[in-house]
Amino acid sequence: MKLKQIPEDFFVREIMDIKLQGKGEYAVFVMQKKRYTTINAVQRIAKELEKNPKAFNTSGMKDKDAITEQYVSGFGIKKEELQKLKLKDIKVFFKGYSDEPIKLASHAANYFEITARALDKELKPIExxxxxxxxxxxxxxxxxxxxxxxxxxxxxxxxxxxxxxxxxxxxxxxxxxxxxxxxxxxxxxxxxxxxxxxxxxxxxxxxxxxxxxxxxxxxxxxxxxxxxxxxxxxxxxxxxxxxxxxxxxxxxxxxxxxxxxxxxxxxxxxxxxxxxxxxxxxxxxxxxxxxxxxxxxxxxxxxxxxxxxxxxxxxxxxxxxxxxxxxIAGLKTGEPEKDELNNGKLKQKVCFTLAKGSFGTIAVKAMA
CATH class of the missing domain: 1.10.1510.30 (Hypothetical Protein Yqey; Chain: A; domain1)
Structure with missing residues (x-):
């Protein structure tokens, strides 16, 4: 089995219950990235906005070789600044303002969409x-x-x-x-x-x-x-x-x-x-x-x-x-298909939610 053979094979979205308001010291936005570590993506945004990277906070780190979405707070950042950003492999979606920064490990869960490749047989659903x-x-x-x-x-x-x-x-x-x-x-x-x-x-x-x-x-x-x-x-x-x-x-x-x-x-x-x-x-x-x-x-x-x-x-x-x-919550398994990247093998997509801190790759390995 191969995981993350291409970034599009692995999508993860942070799930966070966060109270937002119309104004505040911190702008809160969702950062979607590909081929960036969380730290490098934040540094890239900070450079473009001419801000100190220390002005930004996240709840955790997300994979580099994947498409990931996570919440970010930025001190002293305005909605208009974020809306002007145009970066390759990074998108930002303004959500609102807060008087508090996002704290480490403050998200509740992660939603995954993962395509497993080079399979010999169908993935087995597990709980x-x-x-x-x-x-x-x-x-x-x-x-x-x-x-x-x-x-x-x-x-x-x-x-x-x-x-x-x-x-x-x-x-x-x-x-x-x-x-x-x-x-x-x-x-x-x-x-x-x-x-x-x-x-x-x-x-x-x-x-x-x-x-x-x-x-x-x-x-x-x-x-x-x-x-x-x-x-x-x-x-x-x-x-x-x-x-x-x-x-x-x-x-x-x-x-x-x-x-x-x-x-x-x-x-x-x-x-x-x-x-x-x-x-x-x-x-x-x-x-x-x-x-x-x-x-x-x-x-x-x-x-x-x-x-x-x-x-x-x-x-x-x-x-x-x-x-x-x-x-594993909300597990959905797609039908096995011919794997165009691995001759004679199958690929299969699975979607599910895990509590924060648990690894989607471990879950899929357990299904193989």
């Missing part, structure tokens, strides 16, 4: 699936974010920077392989412009060119949302490992699905359980008795207090609990 994080959470074609996060938590800043900048993955382009290998050879002697300017890494490398050993300062050149994603990716990987272990030990396995770190088992039944994403305030007494031994083993080598960063407060991460299973 629930194991609530794993998928590879988008870990960096996509460069799934290094969890490793970077782990090294940051362990206060190994130089190693974290090396994991972020160096060591190319087989899924990256030849150009990326070349500049990462060149940086590895030049470590401690990095120069301006060594990383392509269109990559987020370029600002980090250019900072290091003048501050070769200030690795925390270099990481600070990234947008806050990206910086914090390293920590969240590490927590997410630990969650996946704990959930997978629980399923293997206690559930009837219906299938295994693939992602960037291997295979994840899917349970036949709904798992009524919450699993922690451990943060600095983690307490084992808050954990369900059924998974205490498993959780202890998973975080045995971690000092959870290291999830608190006094010098970088926004990086600090508290404990949250995530459902082991996710439900």
């Amino acid at each position: 629930h699936f194991c609530n794993y994080y998928d590879e988008q959470r870990f960096g996509g074609i460069r799934p290094n974010m969890a490793k970077v996060g782990e090294l940051i938590v362990k206060i190994k800043w130089e190693d974290a920077m090396k994991a972020y900048l160096l060591y190319p993955f087989s899924t990256e382009t030849e150009e990326h392989h070349l500049f990462r290998k060149q940086m590895e050879k030049s470590w401690g002697r990095l120069k301006l412009g060594m990383a392509p300017s269109y990559l987020a890494e370029s600002a980090v490398v250019d900072y290091l060119a003048g501050n070769q050993s200030d690795f925390t300062g270099a990481f600070r050149q990234l947008p806050k949302q990206v910086f914090t994603l390293f920590i969240h990716a590490y927590q997410s990987k630990l969650f996946n490992e704990m959930l997978a272990e629980y399923v293997r030990e206690h559930c009837k396995i219906s299938k295994e699905i693939e992602y960037c770190f291997g295979k994840l088992p899917m349970a036949d039944e709904t798992i009524e359980l919450k699993i922690p994403l451990a943060g600095y305030d983690f307490n084992i007494d808050d954990v369900d008795e059924r998974i205490k031994p498993l959780v202890k083993a998973a975080i045995n080598e971690i000092d959870v207090k290291q999830f608190s960063f006094d010098e970088i407060p926004f990086l600090s991460s508290r404990t949250v609990f995530r459902d082991a299973s996710a439900g």
Whole structure:
């Protein structure tokens, strides 16, 4: 099965209950984008409006290789400014004003329309699936974010920077392989412009060119949302490992699905359980008795207090609990059709809604 073979194969729309008014400090609009990360799309809009990107807020990140719609608030932005915007692969739809910015994770759900390709058989309708994080959470074609996060938590800043900048993955382009290998050879002697300017890494490398050993300062050149994603990716990987272990030990396995770190088992039944994403305030007494031994083993080598960063407060991460299973609402499945992009294979479209934080790609993999 292939997902997101072309951007049109994957559509996601944010569902948000937001109170709007006729005037206010923040303009609220829906941003539709294609081939842009959320951060890059906001930066493109900010540049066109001659505003600071920090004036804009979103509820979360949406896929780059897809068509996505999400709510954005912009401080000091007027309806007329938005209506004049004409950008390739980005559209904005003004919704109203608010006196408050959009807060992180403030949307309720996401609606998906996904075309799965290269199928050998019809997708199987399901009502629930194991609530794993998928590879988008870990960096996509460069799934290094969890490793970077782990090294940051362990206060190994130089190693974290090396994991972020160096060591190319087989899924990256030849150009990326070349500049990462060149940086590895030049470590401690990095120069301006060594990383392509269109990559987020370029600002980090250019900072290091003048501050070769200030690795925390270099990481600070990234947008806050990206910086914090390293920590969240590490927590997410630990969650996946704990959930997978629980399923293997206690559930009837219906299938295994693939992602960037291997295979994840899917349970036949709904798992009524919450699993922690451990943060600095983690307490084992808050954990369900059924998974205490498993959780202890998973975080045995971690000092959870290291999830608190006094010098970088926004990086600090508290404990949250995530459902082991996710439900699918409003599932509609189209008829299998001939796949014009993959000879001899089928394609099939599915539409459904998931609560925020659950991954549409995991849901479709569970149906295959």
